[in-house]
Amino acid sequence: MAKAAEHQKPNVSIDVVLFTIRGGRLHVLIARRAADARVFPGKFALPGGYVHVDEDQDLMATVRRVLKQKVGLTAPYLEQLATFGGAYRDPDGWSIAIAYYGVVPESYVEPVLGQDVRLVPVDELPPLPFDHPEIVSTGVKRLRGKSGYSSLPAFLLPETFTLNELQEVYEQVMGVRLEKPTFRRKVEAQGFVEAIPGEMRGGAHRPAQLYRRVGETLREFDQVF
């Protein structure tokens, strides 16, 4: 077996696809790259950074550090998405990007939005460097797929929400329309949200029962929405 030291190593970075819902549409967070970056300085891209072998204990530590340093966020629910690697994807040479994705309520990212951090709708992405468009679309596919059999979309909402809002998020993320009674039966059966007694949200009409997630972690079902 060839020894590592004999070979040149690829650059290894992580990239994060952070999803949220804004105005009923799925958005992704992008951040301005440093002015002294070797490639694409000052351009907007997925937040990412190199693995620091002297600082990071493992890949998740890299992700947390990068999110904190580049966009000032502490880690939400994050999951590994996929790894992209090749000679072509970075003008600087052979590189590997280990992509993660996260899902947060809009309020979570609002404090850091500004000149250097933006939200863009996933179906109206601006041009992005590297293979970031492919990474985003892989993330959207995963989000779509996993939404069909998990409570993932519930994490796009704030602490409290109505069942109609929950249904709208499922519909938006999955790109389908759902029947209200069926949706409510399934949500009831899975029991991943609970009504907050007494808490209601009223507009000009009949107020809606407020719900919250049960438990902090993602739930997976075998049922399909």
Next chain:
Amino acid sequence: MAKAAEHQKPNVSIDVVLFTIRGGRLHVLIARRAADARVFPGKFALPGGYVHVDEDQDLMATVRRVLKQKVGLTAPYLEQLATFGGAYRDPDGWSIAIAYYGVVPESYVEPVLGQDVRLVPVDELPPLPFDHPEIVSTGVKRLRGKSGYSSLPAFLLPETFTLNELQEVYEQVMGVRLEKPTFRRKVEAQGFVEAIPGEMRGGAHRPAQLYRRVGETLREFDQVF
């Protein structure tokens, strides 16, 4: 943004989890590491190797080259599994393993089995170096999960097979028992296999209709087996 050149890079390798069915049980292929490997020389492990930035165009090329060089196989159906990285997983220091998995009929690997290449049952793994046990168990979970909504298990079988054999593979891989009429209805509905007219397999009793896969590629369903 920090520049890559300022940082030490982790070692990057790929590892392959190659599944097959032998004697009705799910097996994984392991291979003996080179005698001059820096760590775990001569030990059995998942076949793997470093990314060669001067030879490989992308990650899949690395996988294909490694599979060819280390076990003498050309690439079957392969899919990226997950990426494992950290300071702890290799005694040689910070390392990243991008794991792939594949699914093949036993006949595919038989020619290369011998002193340096073995098949072991997934539920009776010998001790393996690095975090290879975790990689295998991640692969088994993926295989299980994906079997519920795809034709993946059909690729563990030879060119031709009976419906009972197909059902047994699904049962073996998913770890459940299935009802025969239900299973056949679903297979029929998905249409990912077809009967071969006239071809039968007979034991001492009523011969069974032989089937083959339709198309070369994996099919995904929304239905759950």
Next chain:
DNA sequence: TTAATAGTGTCTCTAAGACATTATGTG
């Protein structure tokens, strides 16, 4: 009372699960 949204009832029909039965080969 009306408008608008929240929430539930109910009917139909598909299909899963379970069990039984028929079909077809060998010795």
Next chain:
DNA sequence: CACATAATGTCTTAGAGACACTATTAA
């Protein structure tokens, strides 16, 4: 003909899809 395995029929029942209806607030 007995036997073993292959393949199919059928009954029950759960639940999805579709549509209609009731409930509750503000203006």
